[in-house]
Amino acid sequence: MFSKRIRNVQPSGTVMLSNKVKRLMDQGLDILSFTLGEPDFSTPPHIIEAAKEALDRGMTHYTSSLGMTELREAIARTEKQMNSMDCATENVIVLPTKMAIYMAIQTFINPGDQVIYQNPGWVSYGPMITLAKGTPVPVKMRYDSGWIWDPQDIRDHITEKTRAIILNTPSNPTGSLISRDTQKEIVEIATEHDLTIIADEVYENLVYEEEHSSIGSLPDAFERTVTVSGFSKSYAMTGWRIGWMVASKETIKMVNKLQQHSLTCLPPFVQMGALAALENGSSCIDDMKEEFRKRRDMLIPLLNEIDGVSCEMPKGAFYAFFKMDTGFKSMDMAEMLLYKAHVALTPGSAFGSAGDGFMRMSYAASRENLREGAKRIAEFIAVLRK
Ligand SMILES: Cc1ncc(COP(=O)(O)O)c(C=O)c1O
Known part of the structure; x- marks a missing residue:
């Protein structure tokens, strides 16, 4: 019934994972999610104002x-x-x-x-x-x-x-x-x-x-x-x-x-x-970028302190992509971290075969949550390695 074209395409792994995380959160579980591919800031007010004005002027x-x-x-x-x-x-x-x-x-x-x-x-x-x-x-x-x-x-x-x-x-x-x-x-x-x-x-x-x-x-x-x-x-x-x-x-x-x-x-x-x-110039970009940089500088050393984890310092974007030497595939690791440690990360294998063994952690999240997330990952790996 459906075209071969659409049948040949798999649903987005990242979107499916976010849906699962959302379901668990809706059940009241204290999940820390770092799967987001979007800034956690609000759109700057001058941009919102310009759109509102355009609506008021009938630009529809x-x-x-x-x-x-x-x-x-x-x-x-x-x-x-x-x-x-x-x-x-x-x-x-x-x-x-x-x-x-x-x-x-x-x-x-x-x-x-x-x-x-x-x-x-x-x-x-x-x-x-x-x-x-x-x-x-x-x-x-x-x-x-x-x-x-x-x-x-x-x-x-x-x-x-x-x-x-x-x-x-x-x-x-x-x-x-x-x-x-x-x-x-x-x-x-x-x-x-x-x-x-x-x-x-x-x-x-x-x-x-x-x-x-x-x-x-x-x-x-x-x-x-x-x-x-x-x-x-x-x-x-x-x-x-x-x-x-x-x-x-x-x-x-x-x-x-x-x-x-x-x-x-x-x-x-x-x-x-x-x-x-x-x-309106780049000052709003600069402010957000500075905050991302501070979070990156805090998070990457915390991850590298964890036994079996290594993470290159990312030069851009807002993701830490780290290697986990646990012997598990990324997808299994993501499931275990989600259900046992209540931390949602994106498995590296979602990004291709070279990503297996890695996890992606978005640092578009508050510093407090990033710190707590790194702690939960460390505790989980310590138990796993016993
Ligand atoms: C590498 C890359 N390209 C393109 C896009 C699409 O961007 P947009 O959501 O603005 O269409 C994304 C979004 O996550 C991305 O990560």
């Missing part, structure tokens, strides 16, 4: 499918100033970040085409490639070298069917960055094999000591790169469902066809909130 109708011009101009300016991208208004379309990745894949992938991406990597790349009848090709990152993505490993997976490379920096779940040198090599590989690069930069504003760098700003990279980013993680706006894509004008025209036949456009009051976010 369709806009251009590309997005409102003022917002596209502000995005183009931001990409130019922050990421040195050679970007004009015509290079921008406004859409939710997740849809931007979905549509980029739909735009470039024919049945049987192979798409390379990081392993461990974000849970939706594989299913999105499958939905386009492409073949997911997760390529392992190297934990022992600090989660680097070695260009030679990428080269080793190129075939005549390879069509695109997705790179996510800072990365979910590892918090690692893809260095400028690696980016240069990825551009070389893409040029040699005429590949499209899809750069997922949704965590671009959450880079702690180093600088974020956009692959699309490298010489000769812009025309073959689709850069996606958005408001969710930087401005605590996950529920607003707004982000953007920057790409060549030809690509934007193609993606606009998909937008016209699916979403149509994003709500105008949501776009006005997003415009206020970009126009």
Whole structure:
């Protein structure tokens, strides 16, 4: 009855886990959940005010499918100033970040085409490639070298069917960055094999000591790169469902066809909130980032103190991705931690085979809960190791 396409896709492991956690919490259990992929802060008030004003002014109708011009101009300016991208208004379309990745894949992938991406990597790349009848090709990152993505490993997976490379920096779940040198090599590989690069930069504003760098700003990279980013993680706006894509004008025209036949456009009051976010400077981002940094600096040493646990210092995003030498698979460990220690973590295997043996702990949670969470994990492992 259902299409093969939809039957071939598994439900999101992370969403299923959150649902389970919620059920247990509803039963009154004192569960500490660190599975959230969203900031625990409220959307800054000036953004909410701008959206309310837009509603009061009657901005409740369709806009251009590309997005409102003022917002596209502000995005183009931001990409130019922050990421040195050679970007004009015509290079921008406004859409939710997740849809931007979905549509980029739909735009470039024919049945049987192979798409390379990081392993461990974000849970939706594989299913999105499958939905386009492409073949997911997760390529392992190297934990022992600090989660680097070695260009030679990428080269080793190129075939005549390879069509695109997705790179996510800072990365979910590892918090690692893809260095400028690696980016240069990825551009070389893409040029040699005429590949499209899809750069997922949704965590671009959450880079702690180093600088974020956009692959699309490298010489000769812009025309073959689709850069996606958005408001969710930087401005605590996950529920607003707004982000953007920057790409060549030809690509934007193609993606606009998909937008016209699916979403149509994003709500105008949501776009006005997003415009206020970009126009009001970065101080609200800086405040949230500083708090994430403090939590990271507190949490990672606590995790590393636990016998059998080791965690690289994440350079960006808001996840600790730590190794647990317990002999159990991540999924079993997640279940045991949930039911016995009342701590909800995301099993590393949800992010690909290279994530097995690891757990993801979001530090988008209060310092008090993070401290208590680390304590419960330590106590649980101590009992397990007896
Ligand atoms: C790596 C990565 N890319 C894209 C997205 C999608 O972002 P949004 O929820 O803003 O569509 C997420 C969200 O969790 C993510 O972690």
